[in-house]
Amino acid sequence: MSTASPGPAQHGQRPIARVLIDSPLPQLDRLFDYGIPEALREQAVAGVRVRVPLRSAGRVADGFIVEIAPPGDYVGVLSELEEVVSAVPVLTPEVWALARKVSERAAGNANDIVRLAVPNRQVRVEKAYLAAEVQTPLAPLHPPARVQGYGDGVIETAIAARSRFAVDAIPLVAEVTPGVWVGEWAVTMAAAAAATLAGGATAILAVPDYRDQEQLASALAAVLPAQRVIRLDAKQSNPDRYRAFLRCLSDDPVVIIGNRSVVYAPAANLGLVALFDDGDPLHSEPLSPYVHTRDAALVRQEQSGCALMFLGHARSTEVERLVEVHWVRVFAPQPAVLPKVVPTAQQSSEDRLAAQARIPSTAWREARAALEFGPVLVQVARPGYAPKLSCADCKRSARCMKCEGPLGQKTSRSTPACNWCGALAVDWRCANCDGERLRFVGSGAGRTAEDLGRAFPGVRVIVADGERPILTVGAEPALIIATRGAEPIAAGGYRAVLLLDGESMIARESLRVAEDCLRWWSNAAALAARRAPIVLVGVGGALASAFVTWRQADFARSELADRRALRFPPAVRVATVTGTVQAVADAVATLGVDGPDILGPVDVEGGGVRTIVRFDYARGAEIAAALRAEVVKSAANRRRALGKAARGPVPVSLKVRFDDVEPFLEQ
Numbered sequence: 001m002s003t004a005s006p007g008p009a010q011h012g013q014r015p016i017a018r019v020l021i022d023s024p025l026p027q028l029d030r031l032f033d034y035g036i037p038e039a040l041r042e043q044a045v046a047g048v049r050v051r052v053p054l055r056s057a058g059r060v061a062d063g064f065i066v067e068i069a070p071p072g073d074y075v076g077v078l079s080e081l082e083e084v085v086s087a088v089p090v091l092t093p094e095v096w097a098l099a100r101k102v103s104e105r106a107a108g109n110a111n112d113i114v115r116l117a118v119p120n121r122q123v124r125v126e127k128a129y130l131a132a133e134v135q136t137p138l139a140p141l142h143p144p145a146r147v148q149g150y151g152d153g154v155i156e157t158a159i160a161a162r163s164r165f166a167v168d169a170i171p172l173v174a175e176v177t178p179g180v181w182v183g184e185w186a187v188t189m190a191a192a193a194a195a196t197l198a199g200g201a202t203a204i205l206a207v208p209d210y211r212d213q214e215q216l217a218s219a220l221a222a223v224l225p226a227q228r229v230i231r232l233d234a235k236q237s238n239p240d241r242y243r244a245f246l247r248c249l250s251d252d253p254v255v256i257i258g259n260r261s262v263v264y265a266p267a268a269n270l271g272l273v274a275l276f277d278d279g280d281p282l283h284s285e286p287l288s289p290y291v292h293t294r295d296a297a298l299v300r301q302e303q304s305g306c307a308l309m310f311l312g313h314a315r316s317t318e319v320e321r322l323v324e325v326h327w328v329r330v331f332a333p334q335p336a337v338l339p340k341v342v343p344t345a346q347q348s349s350e351d352r353l354a355a356q357a358r359i360p361s362t363a364w365r366e367a368r369a370a371l372e373f374g375p376v377l378v379q380v381a382r383p384g385y386a387p388k389l390s391c392a393d394c395k396r397s398a399r400c401m402k403c404e405g406p407l408g409q410k411t412s413r414s415t416p417a418c419n420w421c422g423a424l425a426v427d428w429r430c431a432n433c434d435g436e437r438l439r440f441v442g443s444g445a446g447r448t449a450e451d452l453g454r455a456f457p458g459v460r461v462i463v464a465d466g467e468r469p470i471l472t473v474g475a476e477p478a479l480i481i482a483t484r485g486a487e488p489i490a491a492g493g494y495r496a497v498l499l500l501d502g503e504s505m506i507a508r509e510s511l512r513v514a515e516d517c518l519r520w521w522s523n524a525a526a527l528a529a530r531r532a533p534i535v536l537v538g539v540g541g542a543l544a545s546a547f548v549t550w551r552q553a554d555f556a557r558s559e560l561a562d563r564r565a566l567r568f569p570p571a572v573r574v575a576t577v578t579g580t581v582q583a584v585a586d587a588v589a590t591l592g593v594d595g596p597d598i599l600g601p602v603d604v605e606g607g608g609v610r611t612i613v614r615f616d617y618a619r620g621a622e623i624a625a626a627l628r629a630e631v632v633k634s635a636a637n638r639r640r641a642l643g644k645a646a647r648g649p650v651p652v653s654l655k656v657r658f659d660d661v662e663p664f665l666e667q
Helices: 093-105 110-117 123-131 154-160 184-198 210-221 238-248 260-264 293-304 317-324 352-357 361-370 445-455 502-506 513-525 541-548 552-566 581-589 617-642
Strands: 002-004 016-021 031-035 049-054 059-069 164-168 173-177 180-183 202-206 229-231 255-258 270-276 307-312 329-331 340-344 376-380 388-391 438-441 461-464 479-483 496-499 533-537 573-579 597-603 609-615 654-658
Touching: 016 049, 016 110, 031 059, 059 093, 093 110, 093 260, 093 293, 093 617, 110 260, 123 238, 154 164, 154 184, 154 307, 154 329, 164 317, 173 184, 173 210, 180 184, 180 210, 184 202, 184 210, 184 255, 184 270, 184 307, 202 260, 210 229, 210 255, 229 238, 255 260, 260 293, 270 293, 293 307, 317 552, 340 361, 340 541, 361 376, 361 496, 361 533, 376 445, 376 513, 445 461, 445 479, 496 513, 502 513, 513 533, 513 541, 513 552, 533 541, 541 552, 573 581, 573 617, 581 597, 581 609, 581 617, 581 654, 609 617, 617 654
Parallel strands: 002 031, 164 307, 164 329, 202 255, 202 270, 229 255, 270 307, 340 533, 376 479, 376 496, 461 479, 496 533
Antiparallel strands: 016 031, 016 059, 049 059, 173 180, 388 438, 573 609, 573 654, 597 609
16 A cells, blocks of 8 residues: 655656655554655665655654555655665565565564564675675585485475475484584485575575574585575674675575574575474564464465475474365375384382482483483473472462562572572561471472482583583483473484473473473484484373374374364464453454454453454454454554654554464463
């Protein structure tokens, strides 16, 4: 949509610049028409950064030229571009179309997506880019290595046909170059990217975090020249990120790797978008409009016609739904690769050393035997020493005397402190029984390391968690105590894997707890050496059976069937509408009496109410458009009510979030 902006210059027959204003205000999330001064005619092209006047606000705003339109029937006057900030067209037509489509699907602002897609300008980097008139030719591509383990040329054929497919990752580790070990999933993804480049197209590879990026970069280095691989992620400095982004604007086929926002990277000829472990919550964008990497990838595949690959050790229910509606096909390893999983109950052990380690005798014996040959991985639920404390007398949870937060202990020698405000629990007294003694509830990585150190005297113990990130370990015997998701890669694979705290993981109140646990355990099991024992402690039932038999897809299918019966996501789409009572009521009223399921409203912390809207996927565009219109109307009314004196962002009276599972986490 475009609008005329009254101003001092008659545009005559001059072309019109349609500009996206850089603003968080939803009512400004549209294209504005501006005249192009004669002095800026050559510089003003689609995609460049500009500065434009805002008559209503009486100021100059930043923006992007989205398109250059021919003169229309409008005979009035248009405001003119104030300045072309940069001559580099950083907002490509494909990325703009993606931003517009993705934001409409989520009832959000396209500008918020553009802000994720286009890094902030770095002047020195840009000048160096423009000064390089002759680009260094890229190294030639050699015949790519075949994707191994899925049948001869199966995945390459699917990429060439621009298909959508899900791949069950091989649960092993591989040595890509001497002394460098990565997960087999990274080898598969790298080979798929190499096949894409061999066809003259660019590949975009998205992974959850920097640990996965390091593995993927190592796998790519073994099959592609370094010049052909571009890293684009949030951990880079601003200059490095902008430099990498400018490289993506080239017409040469490259591989672009990064975290969730890499899916918006510009690509002249996109041949493949691949996601690893799409069930990881790090793929969920925490900023408005909260678009998941998987959803953005689906939209981009539909727009560009590229191939789309979902790769993981455990299939998410979202991907399973796509499989069941025949939107994606499935490739599994041929022949099947099944880890050796040993389930065992969490029982009191008669063995003295096993009792010291607080693990069953079976787990202790497997670990002791494995330590004769190499490292053993022990996965725990939480970092720290004692994540929770309780009163030793009445057994109630120990709470902070200042803020009522839960108390915890990070090390065996540290003073207990509040997990919320950090206040030390000095002179603590129980509010329930006036007791003064504390007892441990559960054990973190630190306490587990101490216990296992006593049970395995003389064995080196290494703790890996968020505070002590370790990416790799050697092949020497050692106990690696790691929190879920922080497990390092071991040279040659772990000789045994112990999965502890299964009961506490499952006890977490969450709609996704079962599939999350299965994903955590599967990712850890995939780090083991071939046929190394994997001991799952204290878990039974269908979840343990699916893990032991390595039938994660069957469990995802069953989980999706249960949610379909209850009309829980992803069987249906949901939107949460939060705001003042009147604003929420008005928004829901626009959906009609014969509209979707309406749950609520309920009061929310901080004031206001929240309503949950459930609807079928076929109605997504209709409901998103209706709620989006209400957000715009609410924002405009809010600013109008505050008057012209209001400057900057105005507190919103209505907020809409699509595909939000948070309300279903609360029990």
